[in-house]
Amino acid sequence: MISPIFLSVLLSSCAVQLVSAHGWLGSVTVGSQTFIGNVPNASPTGTVIRQIDDVDPVKGASNAFLNCGQNAQLASDVAQANPGDTVAFTWVNGDDGPWVHNTGPMQTYMTSCGSQDCSSFDSSDASWFKIQEQGRITPGGDWAMSLMNTGAPANVTIPSNIAPGNYLIRHELIALQIAQTEGGAEFYPACVQLTIGGTGTGTPTGEELVKLPGAYSDTDPGILVDAYSNPSADYVFPGPPVAAFVSGNTTTTAPSASSASASAAPSSSTSASGSCKKRRSVELVDDVRPRMLSRVMKSLLPQE
Numbered sequence: 001m002i003s004p005i006f007l008s009v010l011l012s013s014c015a016v017q018l019v020s021a022h023g024w025l026g027s028v029t030v031g032s033q034t035f036i037g038n039v040p041n042a043s044p045t046g047t048v049i050r051q052i053d054d055v056d057p058v059k060g061a062s063n064a065f066l067n068c069g070q071n072a073q074l075a076s077d078v079a080q081a082n083p084g085d086t087v088a089f090t091w092v093n094g095d096d097g098p099w100v101h102n103t104g105p106m107q108t109y110m111t112s113c114g115s116q117d118c119s120s121f122d123s124s125d126a127s128w129f130k131i132q133e134q135g136r137i138t139p140g141g142d143w144a145m146s147l148m149n150t151g152a153p154a155n156v157t158i159p160s161n162i163a164p165g166n167y168l169i170r171h172e173l174i175a176l177q178i179a180q181t182e183g184g185a186e187f188y189p190a191c192v193q194l195t196i197g198g199t200g201t202g203t204p205t206g207e208e209l210v211k212l213p214g215a216y217s218d219t220d221p222g223i224l225v226d227a228y229s230n231p232s233a234d235y236v237f238p239g240p241p242v243a244a245f246v247s248g249n250t251t252t253t254a255p256s257a258s259s260a261s262a263s264a265a266p267s268s269s270t271s272a273s274g275s276c277k278k279r280r281s282v283e284l285v286d287d288v289r290p291r292m293l294s295r296v297m298k299s300l301l302p303q304e
Helices: 004-020 144-150 288-292
Strands: 023-030 033-036 079-081 086-093 106-114 129-134 154-157 165-175 186-196 251-253
Touching: 023 079, 023 186, 033 079, 086 165, 086 186, 129 154, 144 154, 154 165
Parallel strands: 079 186
Antiparallel strands: 023 033, 023 086, 086 154, 106 129, 106 165, 154 251, 165 186
């Protein structure tokens, strides 16, 4: 018979590994300004990143949290930006280390907050347009997502001709390591609040606007897909095409300070596994630690 103490240690170790394999948007740099995101479910501080309450992925294409992440809350601040600025998204795992997933696309959407400041804008019924999508670095090669395994950010350029105004910019990672079964794809969306200046006139057409959720189906070819059996096959991005007014817009992933180049990490037929290193110490509310764990593993841990 397995002793309760051994079982508790085993489950706790597994839970930490699963947490490491999940994550959130740790920081964002808009132009020359860097903003730190709040740890999920921690006491919030001022930032431009909408805070989520759980490191688990969003599951299911019709999940309401596909909008801006797990129970995302309004952020208090708004970043000032200009057309053509680079927005650098730095994703971290559940231990606050580098992002661990390496298989799947990255996509970026924007929506107008209208005349109101985005810090008070309810995005649940917003209409979004796509400004970027990126899959594999080269045909049959590593996915661009894998470059973040070194701690590098994903860099997205704000369209150079976008009309001025208040916008949410939504960065999305879709992890496909178990997407060969329906419902297996893991979505990691995050929203950042911006005010964009300039004198541009670029706007999306009505046909290019979508709802999130609403733009995807769990059976879309880019969501229900075996990402390993035929790596040379063309990947079909879910959602709408990049808006026509966006010209030459792609995502790049810069090398981290500890990396000599931006070369892709080796790909694998399985997802990257998380480490068991100690989680960053933060000032958390009483119920944070259980919410930082996978909901499945949380239910297995001994109750205090």
